[in-house]
Amino acid sequence: MENAVKILVVDDEERIRRLLRMYLERENYVIEEAENGDKALSKALENDYDLILLDIMMPGKDGIEVCRELREKKTTPIIMLTAKGEEINRVQGFEVGTDDYIVKPFSPREVVLRVKALLRRSSAASFISTDKASKDVIVFPHLTIDHDAHRVTADEKEVSLTPKEYELLYFLAKTPDKVFDREQLLKEVWHYEFFGDLRTVDTHVKRLREKLNRISENAAKMIVTVWGVGYKFEVSND
Template structure:
């Protein structure tokens, strides 16, 4: 279980993030501002810090600068301003990841999960190195590093949700899934939107797979949903 510290002056956002992180198995603590944060981290650092930029008093970038003077603690920054300069400054000052508001909490949970996998690898690289890649046609999928590469070829640039969709179908080739089942498996939460979002996601992923000349495809099962097929030739 990872210990996550969430700092955001918006109580509703803090509670929403905390709910999703707790559901994912993390221990979560919340703070409404950065008062005393640096001393707290010196005394009892969490496994990961989620830090808002815009807060009363000391802002997130100032706190990031102070923390980086003594710690390599994984830090994910969030900002409602959505300015490119915020992202650039955050990354230059040493944050590990950055999300602009609004974002879905599941995306943040996924990024925390990936961050913790990387931390675990660097703490115990030999154990992690024994975990094989998933092979789908001539695609090599690293679940630990969230990377997809064509054998002896380029790496595919996938979004968070495209990777989740590809990973799901790669693990379950030839099995048909309805759109509702895809949402349940890939989104992993009660989705209240239009199931046609699955069609758009599949369309984008298909294009990237086709451009990579991978021996793997996601086919339409008419009147039902989708399934993955692997070309072994």
């Protein structure tokens, strides 16, 4: 099972870890577990997981802090597990770079579907087309998006993005100068409604700009805020 998908399940409740392991192993995923934030962060930094299921509320280092520290080093896809009503924690999760969240109590089948969806979106980076004529590449001054490889370069330097940050950038860049409001972006990029979580878009745009700006100020300026409406991708002629 050398090429099997490897997932880290993090929760302080053994019954939840056992339940998730049972359902995910049925899909032939290789599952590892951690019962607290410190062990989770250690494992996530030492190993290359395809995805992490991460509970927010844990004793000691919570899921928010684990995600924040992990994002300083890696872009591993993360789905956070949150208790019902913890909207503030969910927003914090998006601010530190989680890609999706699932509310407890959850259906194990829903978890499997969400995991599969996020793995599909992130795994494209492993498959680069060798047919140059059919490659899906968007080229702008200061910014290139190779969609086949899920690779973004700004001023010839690669930009490390999470799956959701990449999807947001690609969606905006496909239709330059078209303005999208936050509701549209939630529907098109996240594929389902986040009731009341419009700040999710703002936090992802902020993180995306910050990452681009570290490499190319001109590339970062291409994501434009249209005050009172939403966001658009504006092609720079600099």
